Amino acid sequence: MMTKINTRYKLLLGLRIAASVGVILSSTLANAQNSSEYQVPRTVDGAPDLQGMWTNNTITGLTRPERFGEKLVLSVEEAFELEQEVADYNAGRDLPSDPSRGAPVKTQIETADSYNNFWMDTGTQIIRYNNEFRSSIIVDPANGQIPAYTPTARARLDAAVELRQTRGPFAGPESRPLAERCLMSFGSSSGPPMLPILYNNHYQIVQSPGYVMILVEMVHDARIIRIDNEPMPENMRRWMGDSVGHWNGDTLVVETRHFNPSQRFRGSSDSFMVTEQFTRVDDGIINYRFTVEDPGTFEQSWSGEMPLNLTDSRLYEYACHEGNYSLSGVLAGARLDEEDASTP
16 A cells, blocks of 8 residues: 555656746746736735735744755755655555554653644645745754754753752643643744644734734634834733834834743743744735844844745634643642652
């Protein structure tokens, strides 16, 4: 079965490469000639119209595979080779489960059969940004990696780990991750920066005079961007930060700072700030670029690029485990473990 799948895929791969080379060359030429001629749609108040349902699902990772070094732009052949690797993996994961297999082995992280491919929605293609196939979301630094932590950040993160171990990861609901408590999405899906995760990668953008709202499918987060407005007082720290935007031509530029102390992006500090750019370059594409600045955490700022693609898929309610009743069970189990440990 697997051999038939791979053979068929390789045949389709060859056809796609041949067809795509012509499409990309003609598309690149057309864009070079007509990029300045694209007329961005406008809202009733004259602002560039970014509204619609968008998705950023992709198999391209945030960081770059080491084998590509500083190579950001891939050839058509390299791009489809990566897609074939994912297709081969998915073909194996999509095979029927063995009904006679034994029970999964529990580990400290997860069970062997936690999620299967039915629940995933990472897409099937790598990023294509300005007609270039990209090897990573990160474009700066040139190696496509997140910069190293500063000594101050490493000390802060070590102290946080020690505190968590002292207090106990199951001491109470406040000790559990925000995503587990259904307060925020995991993996910075809502952002900023808005990054793709395993599933629920849809965003609905709605505009009104003075505001842009981004509704995130994951945990139904809603981020309201105030246009040409003053920042909120520093002591008002929201889950997704304080987002203030302005229009630079047809590009929406958004600066977000003052995040809730419980909402840390990869161990960020109170000085964490994200600058985003949203530019509609086609009826079906928004170019999304972000820059992370946090001198208290990273040795340098870093940036990423990826497209938001228009989709006709629906955005469904994210029920988050129907209220996540399992959380009470997790904590109750911890109390039983404590009781057993204290019993002579």
